[in-house]
Amino acid sequence: MGAADMVRLEDLHVSRTLSGRKHVLSILVENRPGVLARVSGLFSRRGFNIDTLAVGPTEDPAISRITLTLDGAVHPIDQVTKQLHKLINVLKIRDMEPDDSVAREMALFKVSAAVENRAEIVQFAEIFRAKIVDVSRRALIVEVTGSHDKIEAFESMLRPHGLLEMVRTGEVALARGGD
Amino acid sequence: MRAADALMESLKHEGVDHIFGIPGGANLPTYDALVDADLRHVQVMHEQAGGHAAEGYAHASGKVGVAFGTSGPGATNLVTAIADAMMDSVPTVFITGQVRTELIGTDGFQEADIVGVTLPIVKHSLLCTEADHIPQYIHEAFHIASTGRPGPVLVDVPTDLSKEEIEYSPPTGPVELPGYRPNLEGNSKQIRIAAKAVANARRPIVYSGGGVVNANASEELREFVTCDNFPITSTLMGLGAFPADHPQWLGMLGMHGTRTANYGMDEADLIIAIGARFDDRITGKLSEFAPNAKFIHIDIDPAEISKNVPAHIPIVGDAKRVLPKLTREYRSLQTDTARLEGWWSRIKAWQDEYPLTYEPGTEGEIKPQFMVEMMHKVTGGDAIITSDVGQHQMWAAQYYGFNKPRRWINSGGLGTMGFGLPSAIGAKVACPDEEVVCLAGDGSLIMNIQELATAVNQDVPVKIFLQNNGYMGMVRQWQELFWDERYSGVENGPSPDWVKLAEAFGAKGLRCDDSADLEEMMEATIAHDGPALLDVRTSPRENCYPMIPAGNAARDMVG
Numbered sequence: 001m002g003a004a005d006m007v008r009l010e011d012l013h014v015s016r017t018l019s020g021r022k023h024v025l026s027i028l029v030e031n032r033p034g035v036l037a038r039v040s041g042l043f044s045r046r047g048f049n050i051d052t053l054a055v056g057p058t059e060d061p062a063i064s065r066i067t068l069t070l071d072g073a074v075h076p077i078d079q080v081t082k083q084l085h086k087l088i089n090v091l092k093i094r095d096m097e098p099d100d101s102v103a104r105e106m107a108l109f110k111v112s113a114a115v116e117n118r119a120e121i122v123q124f125a126e127i128f129r130a131k132i133v134d135v136s137r138r139a140l141i142v143e144v145t146g147s148h149d150k151i152e153a154f155e156s157m158l159r160p161h162g163l164l165e166m167v168r169t170g171e172v173a174l175a176r177g178g179d
Numbered sequence: 180m181r182a183a184d185a186l187m188e189s190l191k192h193e194g195v196d197h198i199f200g201i202p203g204g205a206n207l208p209t210y211d212a213l214v215d216a217d218l219r220h221v222q223v224m225h226e227q228a229g230g231h232a233a234e235g236y237a238h239a240s241g242k243v244g245v246a247f248g249t250s251g252p253g254a255t256n257l258v259t260a261i262a263d264a265m266m267d268s269v270p271t272v273f274i275t276g277q278v279r280t281e282l283i284g285t286d287g288f289q290e291a292d293i294v295g296v297t298l299p300i301v302k303h304s305l306l307c308t309e310a311d312h313i314p315q316y317i318h319e320a321f322h323i324a325s326t327g328r329p330g331p332v333l334v335d336v337p338t339d340l341s342k343e344e345i346e347y348s349p350p351t352g353p354v355e356l357p358g359y360r361p362n363l364e365g366n367s368k369q370i371r372i373a374a375k376a377v378a379n380a381r382r383p384i385v386y387s388g389g390g391v392v393n394a395n396a397s398e399e400l401r402e403f404v405t406c407d408n409f410p411i412t413s414t415l416m417g418l419g420a421f422p423a424d425h426p427q428w429l430g431m432l433g434m435h436g437t438r439t440a441n442y443g444m445d446e447a448d449l450i451i452a453i454g455a456r457f458d459d460r461i462t463g464k465l466s467e468f469a470p471n472a473k474f475i476h477i478d479i480d481p482a483e484i485s486k487n488v489p490a491h492i493p494i495v496g497d498a499k500r501v502l503p504k505l506t507r508e509y510r511s512l513q514t515d516t517a518r519l520e521g522w523w524s525r526i527k528a529w530q531d532e533y534p535l536t537y538e539p540g541t542e543g544e545i546k547p548q549f550m551v552e553m554m555h556k557v558t559g560g561d562a563i564i565t566s567d568v569g570q571h572q573m574w575a576a577q578y579y580g581f582n583k584p585r586r587w588i589n590s591g592g593l594g595t596m597g598f599g600l601p602s603a604i605g606a607k608v609a610c611p612d613e614e615v616v617c618l619a620g621d622g623s624l625i626m627n628i629q630e631l632a633t634a635v636n637q638d639v640p641v642k643i644f645l646q647n648n649g650y651m652g653m654v655r656q657w658q659e660l661f662w663d664e665r666y667s668g669v670e671n672g673p674s675p676d677w678v679k680l681a682e683a684f685g686a687k688g689l690r691c692d693d694s695a696d697l698e699e700m701m702e703a704t705i706a707h708d709g710p711a712l713l714d715v716r717t718s719p720r721e722n723c724y725p726m727i728p729a730g731n732a733a734r735d736m737v738g
Binding site: 006007008009012013014015017029030033034037038041042045076078079082083085086087088089090091 | 294295298299302303306308323356357358359372375376378379380448449473480481482484485486489490491492
């Protein structure tokens with residue numbers, strides 16, 4: 001049978017669909033009304049669960065960037081990106097590999113800070129390179145930027161002191177290198 | 180020129196001849212522009228039906244179907260048709276009026292956020308925020324609706340913008356959209372690998388779908404299937420792309436497909452899926468679907484590949500371009516047709532043992548399957564058949580034997596009852612020289628029966644063959660088989676009198692309740708010069724078999 005022998009059915013395999021790790025998708029979209037609704041609507045109707053979502057402008061005013069994280073242990077990322085590509089306003093999608101990208105998140109923590117606790121909180125803040133951005137009689141607001149894990153760690157340090165409120169931006173990311 | 184007139188010019192530039200719709204407050208400027216535009220407007224009785232008529236027009240002609248509706252309820256009435264066009268990939272453009280720009284968001288009279296409402300069920304949608312956008316968006320809409328995987332595009336036009344004066348000159352080149360570039364050609368290396376896999380398959384089967392019809396790739400499909408002795412089955416939406424009278428045809432597959440087709444999928448070692456999407460009505464229990472097979476999946480929509488069933492050899496491309504390459508690659512290999520002989524003897528054994536069949540009726544009884552066979556005879560097997568949704572739809576798919584594409588128009592994905600009559604009107608408008616017959620069910624037909632007025636008023640001589648069993652037949656069948664015969668909400672009762680109803684609309688009404696008269700009555704219906712409805716009283720409790728009960732595997736077919 002000659003060349004046909006080179007492809008044997010028993011040698012055909014499918015690639016794994018679940019990666020088992022967290023993915024950061026960086027999505028460039030046209031800056032038009034309703035685009036975010038299209039993206040988030042797609043996720044809800046296909047049953048994909050977004051962990052974090054951040055939207056903002058890019059260097060080109062006609063283009064916005066949506067950065068979202070989702071769990072590749074639950075969702076086939078390949079299917080998610082293919083569905084996203086079907087949206088006409090989606091220009092480019094990049095699945096940010098952890099080794100080839102920089103991902104950061106910012107958080108604000110309002111911590112109850114009685115006089116006797118303040119020194120310790122300030123010390124934690126220094127260790128984590130966080131900043132005290134508001135001080136009042138009963139509370140401090142601390143701003144911290146870093147990787148998802150760093151912010152989780154910082155939160156767990158602050159929590160015993162009485163975490164009154166917190167807000168996190170969700171991760172934003174850029175690929176390393178010049179392209 | 181006035182933006183509404185520019186809208187008409189842009190429609191004409193896109194090759195539009197016919198529009199289905201209803202005017203209202205917010206699209207008054209559009210309808211005013213229609214007076215001087217050289218376009219045929221088919222005034223329907225309900226926007227949903229206008230949408231289905233646009234779908235029928237698109238299915239029959241391959242052109243983009245266009246429907247108009249006003250804001251608010253006019254637009255929301257289109258929703259079912261839009262969802263239907265999305266599920267079945269029907270190239271359609273829906274143009275809705277919207278309240279004045281300054282009223283948007285104020286809950287103005289007849290305001291509905293139709294772009295928001297339809298977000299999950301459109302290929303794309305465009306809300307005009309400036310008058311200049313209107314013609315530009317129309318061109319974008321036609322480009323998106325008709326290329327790649329076709330689908331519905333909605334353009335929402337606020338009434339004040341339609342009245343503004345704008346500059347319009349027709350586009351000189353193709354529409355360019357940075358985020359939309361369908362991949363048509365297929366990867367040559369993948370196609371070569373696919374050909375080699377086919378050459379090594381001993382039990383291959385071709386599984387084709389509606390994508391082949393959409394791609395106008397019937398000839399290319401036939402070339403491939405007959406370049407060796409490959410057996411072929413097809414989905415409900417793909418019927419007609421390969422001739423049903425061909426010896427390599429196994430019949431439809433899936434829930435009400437033939438045993439041969441389903442057993443063939445079950446035992447195949449290689450499935451060549453072309454323009455099909457492994458819907459649950461095809462696969463049944465996914466974990467037991469085609470357990471011995473490897474999959475080649477050819478589709479223009481990359482998201483369909485490996486969505487439900489992982490593909491071993493994915494090929495993204497237009498069937499019309501990919502299939503000739505696959506055929507060429509396959510022919511270049513040294514293959515041995517004799518390797519398929521064992522497979523064909525297995526298939527022929529199934530065909531002999533399990534032909535599509537039914538118990539003949541008692542004296543005078545009209546069996547629904549017999550009615551479809553008679554319909555084939557009377558129309559020479561060459562009519563455009565539209566259908567509603569239910570048992571009659573499955574019997575038509577099983578027994579009509581479609582030999583050409585675009586002859587079978589039905590609602591496959593969404594399963595929209597009431598689709599048959601309006602889509603028949605659309606098909607007849609697109610193909611006035613073809614015989615167009617709507618095979619209807621009594622539960623479905625009533626849902627859009629008002630369109631009989633459209634057929635009469637607009638002189639669209641469609642024929643309705645009503646398969647009247649007095650039940651929501653498919654639901655009744657499920658209640659009988661799977662719900663302990665606890666019948667609930669499935670008896671249709673004595674109303675309406677269909678003959679009088681047809682006559683009230685100004686159409687011809689006929690009734691047949693004896694199988695001996697059926698042929699003559701059908702011929703009389705076809706011969707009538709105008710819209711006509713033949714009320715055929717069929718066996719009330721006939722079940723549609725064979726059947727894969729929902730959630731079961733192909734080898735567990737019953738009946």
